[in-house]
Amino acid sequence: MSTSDPxxxxxxxxxxxxxxxxxxxxxxxxxxxxxxFLLDPSDKVHAKVIKLIKSTAxxxxxEKWGKKLPRGLKFGFGDGDDKDYDGYExxxxxxxxxxxxxxxxxxxxxxxAASDGRPYAGCYVNGSITLWAQNNEYGQRINANLRAVxxxxxxxxxxxxxxxxxxxxxxxxxxxxxxxxxxx
Numbered sequence: 090m091s092t093s094d095p096x097x098x099x100x101x102x103x104x105x106x107x108x109x110x111x112x113x114x115x116x117x118x119x120x121x122x123x124x125x126f127l128l129d130p131s132d133k134v135h136a137k138v139i140k141l142i143k144s145t146a147x148x149x150x151x152e153k154w155g156k157k158l159p160r161g162l163k164f165g166f167g168d169g170d171d172k173d174y175d176g177y178e179x180x181x182x183x184x185x186x187x188x189x190x191x192x193x194x195x196x197x198x199x200x201x202a203a204s205d206g207r208p209y210a211g212c213y214v215n216g217s218i219t220l221w222a223q224n225n226e227y228g229q230r231i232n233a234n235l236r237a238v239x240x241x242x243x244x245x246x247x248x249x250x251x252x253x254x255x256x257x258x259x260x261x262x263x264x265x266x267x268x269x270x271x272x273x
Contacts, residue, residue: 093145098216102127108193109203121188126216127180139181146231153222163230175247185235192237208240210247215239
């Protein structure tokens with residue numbers, strides 16, 4: 090097993106999505122598509138998925154390095170309390186990437202484009218990933234490949250909040266010429 094079987098992440102919160110345009114993590118690195126997924130350990134379904142991720146990672150690591158794992162072996166997942174990011178508190182996170190663009194679909198499985206405005210950071214998605222063991226000049230890690238993302242439901246957006254037009258602007262529907270004082 091050099092790469093795991095696909096692992097489905099049901100109704101996860103999406104974080105740091107780069108699903109439509111690849112991004113280079115470091116200068117000189119080949120750009121790649123990325124996303125992080127947040128799972129709630131107190132949710133029974135998510136707890137089973139977290140257990141599967143951890144057991145699969147252990148199997149891959151032991152296959153690659155034997156029972157005595159390398160000192161400093163890193164994992165592309167962990168306790169969200171260790172991160173200072175919006176929405177991570179109390180969550181399990183897993184970071185994923187792929188040089189190949191993932192399949193990104195809506196609830197009805199029709200393809201989505203960046204112009205559709207979803208999925209976005211903070212929404213709920215179903216994800217499909219695989220795990221693999223890395224052993225190269227960049228270190229020894231258990232990583233996750235990003236395979237596919239399905240938009241499930243809206244959620245509170247992470248990061249910059251959208252501007253509320255009702256708080257930002259006056260109602261001009263009764264102003265015939267649209268010249269009402271903008272500063273009122």
